[in-house]
Amino acid sequence: MKVTSLDQLLQQELQDLYDAEKQLVRALPKMAKAASSEELREAITEHLEVTKGQVERIEQVFEALGAKAKSRPCAAMKGLISEGQEVTEEDAPEALKDLAVIGAAQRVEHYEMAGYGTARAMAERLGNKEAARLLQETLDEEKEADQKLTELADSLLQSVETTEAAPARKGSTARRAGGA
Ligand code: FE
Ligand code: FE
Ligand code: FE
Ligand code: ZN
Numbered sequence: 654m655k656v657t658s659l660d661q662l663l664q665q666e667l668q669d670l671y672d673a674e675k676q677l678v679r680a681l682p683k684m685a686k687a688a689s690s691e692e693l694r695e696a697i698t699e700h701l702e703v704t705k706g707q708v709e710r711i712e713q714v715f716e717a718l719g720a721k722a723k724s725r726p727c728a729a730m731k732g733l734i735s736e737g738q739e740v741t742e743e744d745a746p747e748a749l750k751d752l753a754v755i756g757a758a759q760r761v762e763h764y765e766m767a768g769y770g771t772a773r774a775m776a777e778r779l780g781n782k783e784a785a786r787l788l789q790e791t792l793d794e795e796k797e798a799d800q801k802l803t804e805l806a807d808s809l810l811q812s813v814e815t816t817e818a819a820p821a822r823k824g825s826t827a828r829r830a831g832g833a
Pocket of ligand 1: 674677704707765795
């Protein structure tokens with residue numbers, strides 16, 4: 654398809670996000686199931702409900718643009734979801750598995766944040782305040798989900814044993830500085 658205007662490009666971005674969100678509605682229940690921590694399961698399940706709302710909100714954005722709601726396969730989301738499934742199917746202690754689930758989920762959130770940020774900026778440039786407002790609303794929800802996941806990861810990271818839990822030995826500071 655030939656894109657000749659910003660308006661068309663925005664529609665394309667939205668078609669991608671529309672498909673991405675619909676893929677997530679199908680994938681998030683599986684992700685929640687893979688989580689052991691109840692808090693993590695709840696966070697994912699809550700975001701599933703939010704995601705269903707986001708699918709409808711994209712339809713409102715199409716409407717605000719006077720365009721038909723259409724989706725176009727988002728290959729990136731497909732990949733993120735399948736990678737997520739791969740890592741969470743690996744055999745690991747609960748906390749590590751949960752950390753893997755969080756890593757997968759945050760990749761998804763960041764992809765969405767990039768997509769919505771891009772689309773919102775385009776809607777703004779087009780002077781479509783309603784579309785921009787709706788896209789910002791979803792962007793805020795994705796950021797909130799990402800933040801929640803960071804908090805959960807932080808507390809899980811505190812709970813896991815590390816093989817280098819012993820007091821710092823000579824050289825470890827340098828190694829850490831170099832490795833960070
Ligand atoms: Fe989303
Ligand atoms: Fe995409
Ligand atoms: Fe990868
Ligand atoms: Zn999301």
